[in-house]
Amino acid sequence: MGLLGSLAMLLSFLSILWSPALGAVSHAVSTDRARSLDALLQDYAYRAFDRPRTGISYNGKVPSNLTGITISAMRLRSGSLRNRGVNSYKEFEIPTGVVVRPYVERLVLVYQNLGNWSADYYPVPGYMYLAPVVGLLGYDASNLSATNLVELNVTTSGQPISVRFSVVRSVPVGSTARCVRFDLQGTTIFSNVTSGNVCSTNEQGHFGIVAESTAPSPAPVLQPPPASLLPPAQSPSSNGGLSNNDKMWWKIVGSVGGSILVLSLLLILVLGIRKYKRRKAMEEMEERSEYGEALQIANIGPVRAPMARGTRTPPETEIQNVD
Structure with missing residues (x-):
């Protein structure tokens, strides 16, 4: 293979690495872990139901090895969710017009707050979390003892769902806060944060607020050290150096x-x-x-130059014939 062929293959490989779709590929491993976590939290959230009432939130308990994560579950009728929405469910404000597919008579909305586990399950290279990842997923409520349920497709047909974060860290100097959403396929989607630390979405998933962790920091202002900490001045004779006057x-x-x-x-x-x-x-x-004619060379001042001879051709005497 020639040099040009090798360079072409290298450029093709680099273009694949830098393609926008790489974000979904880079999250493939963490997505598997996140999907396993969703299944586990669904099981523990359903355990919180004890004679559940429709529209009431029930807080669940997580295993001891996941301390820091909080979960909750709320059972709703699909028709009621579509016509009335949910005014406030933790950080989520669900408007009217929500569509659930496939259709079920009742569903359970499982809430997650991953707390200090956010970056472990949903890492975003180059960014730091200002607010923990929260999730909202819909499941069939026909059997509250079921495990490993498949999520329903919960989307809005009108106004978006609002995610209002109550606790958000300060944005680092030189950076900007961004909303980040992770869908069930592991795709990472960024959007702007609106007033009041609110993010918007048209479908279920996991959400957080991040900021660039590589933002340039302002240059530090250096203060001169106290005179007592400065080394004593040395004369040129003592260290062999030159004074400022000598240098000038x-x-x-x-x-x-x-x-x-x-x-x-x-x-x-x-x-x-x-x-x-x-x-x-x-x-x-x-x-x-x-x-x-050959010219003679003569000295004229400091310069030697050719000169013409001083003689001239004598004129011929005109002889007249006398008759």
């Missing part, structure tokens, strides 16, 4: 010396050009002399 003097000497050197080179160049022109003129005059 050498800079001046260097500048002057450099200027003189440049001027000298320019002068040499000018004199060389003049000498070259004179030599060229002499050569031209000598070449001309080869085709005419």
Whole structure:
């Protein structure tokens, strides 16, 4: 394989790594863990029901190895959810017009708050959580003893569901708070946070507020140390160094010396050009002399130059014939 072929393969590989769809692939492992957690929390949330009443929230208990996660369950009629919504269920405000597919007569909305487990189950590279991940998932309520249930498809047909976070950490300087949503396929979707730390969604899933963890921090303001902490000043003779005055003097000497050197080179160049022109003129005059009368060379001042001879061709005497 040639060099061009190798480079093409390398570029193709890099384009795959940097493609936008990589986010879903990078979450594949954590998605499996998250889906297993959903199934476990559904089981423990259903255990909270004891003669449940419709529309009442029941808090469940999680295993001891998941301390920090809170769960809750609420049983509703599908028709009532569609026509009335739910005013307040933990952080969620569910409007009217919610559609449940496949249709069931009753459903259970299981609430999750992952607390300090948020980044473990839903990591977002390059971001830090300002609010813990909360989830809302719908399940069939026909059998409250069932486990490993498949989630229903809960979506809105009108206004979105609001997720109002009550406890949100301060946004780091230079960063911006973003809503993040994780659907059941593990896709990560970002959106803007609206006033009051509210995120919006049209379907069930898991939600949080994040900020870039790699935001540049402001440059620190350096304060000069106290005079008592500064090392004692050392003279040039003690450490072999030069004082500021000596350094300034050498800079001046260097500048002057450099200027003189440049001027000298320019002068040499000018004199060389003049000498070259004179030599060229002499050569031209000598070449001309080869085709005419030989010229004598004489000194004219400091210059030797060819001169014509001092004699002239005498005129011929005109002889007239006398008859």
